[in-house]
Amino acid sequence: QVSELVQFLLVKDQKKIPIKRIDMQKNVIGPGPACSEIINRAGRTLQEVFGLQLVEIDHKRHTYILINNLPRAEGEYLYRGKEKEKMGLLLIILSFIFMKGNSVKDGALWEFLNLLHVYPGKQHRVFGDVRKLVTEEFTRLKYLEITPIPLTDPPEFKYQWGPRAENETSKRDVLNFVAKIQGKDPTFWASQYSEASA
Amino acid sequence: ENREAMLNSKSNRLTEALEEANKLFDGVCRAREAALDAQFLVIASNIGKEKANELHSEMSAFDSTAFAEDLLTFMGINRTEESDDPEDVPSGFLRSDAWQTMGEEAPKYFRRAPTFHYMMGSSKSEPPVPKQRIERQRKASRGKAERAMPAQLKKMEESHQETTEKEVERILRILQTHFENDPNTPISFFDFVIDPNSFAHTAENLFHVSFLLRDGLAKIKLDEDKLPVIEPTKPSGRGEEDSRAGERNQVVISLDEREWK
Numbered sequence: 001q002v003s004e005l006v007q008f009l010l011v012k013d014q015k016k017i018p019i020k021r022i023d024m025q026k027n028v029i030g031p032g033p034a035c036s037e038i039i040n041r042a043g044r045t046l047q048e049v050f051g052l053q054l055v056e057i058d059h060k061r062h063t064y065i066l067i068n069n070l071p072r073a074e075g076e077y078l079y080r081g082k083e084k085e086k087m088g089l090l091l092i093i094l095s096f097i098f099m100k101g102n103s104v105k106d107g108a109l110w111e112f113l114n115l116l117h118v119y120p121g122k123q124h125r126v127f128g129d130v131r132k133l134v135t136e137e138f139t140r141l142k143y144l145e146i147t148p149i150p151l152t153d154p155p156e157f158k159y160q161w162g163p164r165a166e167n168e169t170s171k172r173d174v175l176n177f178v179a180k181i182q183g184k185d186p187t188f189w190a191s192q193y194s195e196a197s198a
Numbered sequence: 199e200n201r202e203a204m205l206n207s208k209s210n211r212l213t214e215a216l217e218e219a220n221k222l223f224d225g226v227c228r229a230r231e232a233a234l235d236a237q238f239l240v241i242a243s244n245i246g247k248e249k250a251n252e253l254h255s256e257m258s259a260f261d262s263t264a265f266a267e268d269l270l271t272f273m274g275i276n277r278t279e280e281s282d283d284p285e286d287v288p289s290g291f292l293r294s295d296a297w298q299t300m301g302e303e304a305p306k307y308f309r310r311a312p313t314f315h316y317m318m319g320s321s322k323s324e325p326p327v328p329k330q331r332i333e334r335q336r337k338a339s340r341g342k343a344e345r346a347m348p349a350q351l352k353k354m355e356e357s358h359q360e361t362t363e364k365e366v367e368r369i370l371r372i373l374q375t376h377f378e379n380d381p382n383t384p385i386s387f388f389d390f391v392i393d394p395n396s397f398a399h400t401a402e403n404l405f406h407v408s409f410l411l412r413d414g415l416a417k418i419k420l421d422e423d424k425l426p427v428i429e430p431t432k433p434s435g436r437g438e439e440d441s442r443a444g445e446r447n448q449v450v451i452s453l454d455e456r457e458w459k
Contacts, residue, residue: 013311052311066311084301091304092269099260115266126297173307181268189258 004028005042013066016141021062057163067167085126094165095174106157171196273299366409373430387426
């Protein structure tokens with residue numbers, strides 16, 4: 001049963017949408033006390049055999065994601081389709097959010113992206129409907145969390161890191177990226193540096 | 199309008215706007231204008247509040263405009279070069295591979311689990327890792343995946359199975375066609391499976407050919423130079439079972455990316 005669950009998780013993870021415990025129970029394990037033990041054992045198998053970590057990102061709703069626990073290899077990264085470019089855009093967005101204090105308003109984010117010739121209303125040569133990519137796909141995959149700001153008219157939203165971003169990368173990594181791009185030492189931004197090192 | 203510009207801690211635009219509003223108010227004599235003035239005050243005070251928030255914010259000043267410019271440079275738009283090259287696109291446009299450059303850099307910062315696909319095995323989705331420990335993990339993972347597979351056959355999508363079969367059939371047909379044209383020359387095995395442009399595709403070919411061998415539809419022999427060659431087996435009746443049992447040999451061929459090059 002553990003190996004069935006491992007198979008199930010690996011296939012479900014293809015879409016990168018968080019996996020719910022209820023789905024695991026419906027399709028593979030029955031409900032009941034054995035459930036957590038089976039999930040734990042599946043997690044150990046995933047770690048030992050594949051080097052993947054099963055992380056519960058929502059303790060109330062019991063949803064899980066898989067992340068890569070192997071040390072980063074120097075080689076080529078083989079991703080399908082436009083994955084790499086999307087990760088590029090995502091990295092830039094996450095960097096902007098962190099450097100600006102972990103939360104930004106949608107207006108501020110799009111104003112910044114415009115500087116990179118990325119416009120919410122305009123079809124992008126690489127990304128297509130960028131607004132959809134950012135507000136729908138990135139949030140569905142839990143890379144970003146978008147919440148409405150109360151009492152704003154017209155409604156405004158704030159953008160923060162989602163739980164997948166918290167697990168797959170780190171403030172330190174992102175600060176290093178910014179430092180690399182700007183040709184400065186990460187300590188140049190003292191407060192961000194100390195937050196990233198905490 | 200221009201909220202970001204006003205919020206920029208270095209700008210005095212908010213103060214200037216307030217001063218201008220004050221001056222204008224002196225000229226006001228109608229209620230409607232007073233109402234507009236009141237509206238302006240509300241917006242201005244909201245902005246003022248945000249600015250105050252930014253002052254209290256723990257973050258060191260981050261110049262996003264400079265960041266954006268540096269990103270554009272990183273992605274390949276270099277302002278100083280533009281005037282020299284008449285073929286270059288006018289400023290303000292990114293070269294078509296700009297985001298690809300970004301795409302090469304970005305994955306280094308994420309620990310994303312590679313997506314799992316039966317057909318591709320591990321060569322397409324995982325980066326080539328030289329460590330011994332991890333090589334063993336990959337072989338073990340393939341073994342475990344196959345053992346668990348029969349249990350899951352009902353649940354897994356059939357499309358994966360079908361595509362593999364179609365691919366195997368296609369490869370068999372290619373082999374047979376070649377043989378019809380030239381019955382006495384078996385093809386060099388390596389010529390047959392290696393795709394000079396894609397290591398991943400080569401691995402796929404090996405995978406599909408292994409099915410043909412397993413089912414006895416093709417066979418591999420060593421030629422005079424001791425190099426492997428592959429040829430289809432002639433279709434035979436039921437009485438061939440002894441030869442099938444006798445001729446099976448297990449050969450492990452290891453081919454990594456360096457050798458392939």
